[in-house]
Structure formats: C-alpha cells, structure tokens
Amino acid sequence: MDIIMEKERQTVRHFSHRHALQPCQVKEEDLIFCSCCEVEITVPAYECTKPKCGFHLHQLCFELPKQVRLESHPRHPLTLLPSSPYQNGEFFCNGCGDFGSGFTYHCSVCQFDLHVGCASCPESLKLEQHQHPLMLNTVFPSKKENCAIFLCGLCNRSVEENCWIYYCQACDYGTHLDCAIREEDQEDNPEEIVF
Numbered sequence: 001m002d003i004i005m006e007k008e009r010q011t012v013r014h015f016s017h018r019h020a021l022q023p024c025q026v027k028e029e030d031l032i033f034c035s036c037c038e039v040e041i042t043v044p045a046y047e048c049t050k051p052k053c054g055f056h057l058h059q060l061c062f063e064l065p066k067q068v069r070l071e072s073h074p075r076h077p078l079t080l081l082p083s084s085p086y087q088n089g090e091f092f093c094n095g096c097g098d099f100g101s102g103f104t105y106h107c108s109v110c111q112f113d114l115h116v117g118c119a120s121c122p123e124s125l126k127l128e129q130h131q132h133p134l135m136l137n138t139v140f141p142s143k144k145e146n147c148a149i150f151l152c153g154l155c156n157r158s159v160e161e162n163c164w165i166y167y168c169q170a171c172d173y174g175t176h177l178d179c180a181i182r183e184e185d186q187e188d189n190p191e192e193i194v195f
C-alpha cells in the first residue's frame with residue numbers, strides 16, 4: 001500500500017511486459033481489465049507507463065510466482081506465461097474448461113494450461129445447496145453406467161470430461177468450478193434466517 005501513497009512516480013518492471021509499469025488507482029467507472037487474469041480491476045493495480053498500451057495488472061497478479069508446483073499437476077512444475085503458447089492466441093483451461101487469452105500456468109510437456117484463478121482454487125468448499133463439503137477433484141469421476149454425461153448440480157449443464165469439478169463422492173454430486181465459486185461468493189453476505 002505504501003507504494004501508492006508516495007507522490008513521486010515510481011516505476012517497476014515485470015517479466016511479462018516490455019515497458020515499465022507504474023502504480024495506478026482505478027476509478028469505479030473506468031472498467032479496466034487485468035491483462036493477467038482478465039478480471040475487472042477495482043483495487044490498487046499497476047498500469048503500463050505508455051498511455052496507449054493498455055496493459056494492467058492487479059497487484060496480486062503482479063506478485064504471482066513464475067513457477068508453481070500444484071498437487072493437481074504433480075509431475076511437472078507449471079510456468080507462468082504472459083500469453084498463450086498456442087498459435088490462435090488462446091488456451092484451453094484444463095481446470096474450468098473455458099478458453100483464456102490472459103496469462104496461463106502452462107506445462108509444455110503435457111500441453112496443460114490453467115487460468116491463474118483456476119490455479120489457486122480452494123481444495124474444498126461448502127455450498128448451501130449440498131449438505132457435505134465438496135472437494136476439488138482433478139480426476140474426473142467415473143460415470144454411472146447408464147448415464148452418458150455428468151451434470152453440474154448447480155446449473156444442470158454437462159461437465160466436460162477433461163475438466164476439474166467440485167465433487168462429493170458419497171453422493172456422486174459435482175459442480176463446475178466456476179458455478180461453485182460463483183455460489184460461494186454470493187454467500188459472503190448470507191441473510192441469517194433464525195427460527
């Protein structure tokens with residue numbers, strides 16, 4: 001925080017960008033998206049010193065480690081790349097099953113990619129909609145014999161087979177990553193009902 005308070009212009013460098021960056025305070029109406037995680041910036045962040053460049057980073061994204069080892073991909077370390085390693089400029093996130101065009105945690109051996117947000121998903125979470133805690137399952141549960149697809153317990157749409165899910169083994173109940181995380185966010189301000 002003290003970086004922001006200093007009046008004189010301080011610039012920093014980040015491995016992902018060829019220009020110097022400076023701290024910026026984003027106003028609510030600005031609608032600026034982080035070049036790393038592609039999420040809107042509403043908190044202190046860094047911007048490129050070149051006004052036309054449009055490169056922004058959350059402070060947290062600025063501090064992401066360049067290399068991580070995740071339990072979900074135990075064989076190889078994942079390297080943070082500032083853009084997609086593939087020709088079309090996008091990558092398929094093996095966590096949530098969506099495409100991404102920001103930074104990726106990438107394994108070149110397996111052609112495995114994760115959004116930076118998906119790389120830091122909680123190992124387990126509790127939803128109002130299910131009585132047991134759900135575990136982050138990076139191995140797809142085997143399908144029931146007469147059921148060709150696995151349906152998300154929250155949105156009822158099918159879950160791609162090479163993606164992670166939040167899963168309760170006892171009930172064979174699972175959800176998309178983003179569905180579960182969206183639900184959990186909404187529970188930040190629960191209306192307590194007391195009988």
Ligand SMILES: [Zn+2]
Nearest residue numbers: 034037058061
């Ligand atoms: Zn970000």
Ligand SMILES: [Zn+2]
Nearest residue numbers: 019048053055
């Ligand atoms: Zn720039």
Ligand SMILES: [Zn+2]
Nearest residue numbers: 093096115118
């Ligand atoms: Zn993802």
Ligand SMILES: [Zn+2]
Nearest residue numbers: 076107109110
């Ligand atoms: Zn790998």
Ligand SMILES: [Zn+2]
Nearest residue numbers: 152155176179
């Ligand atoms: Zn869903």
Ligand SMILES: [Zn+2]
Nearest residue numbers: 132168170171
């Ligand atoms: Zn359950």
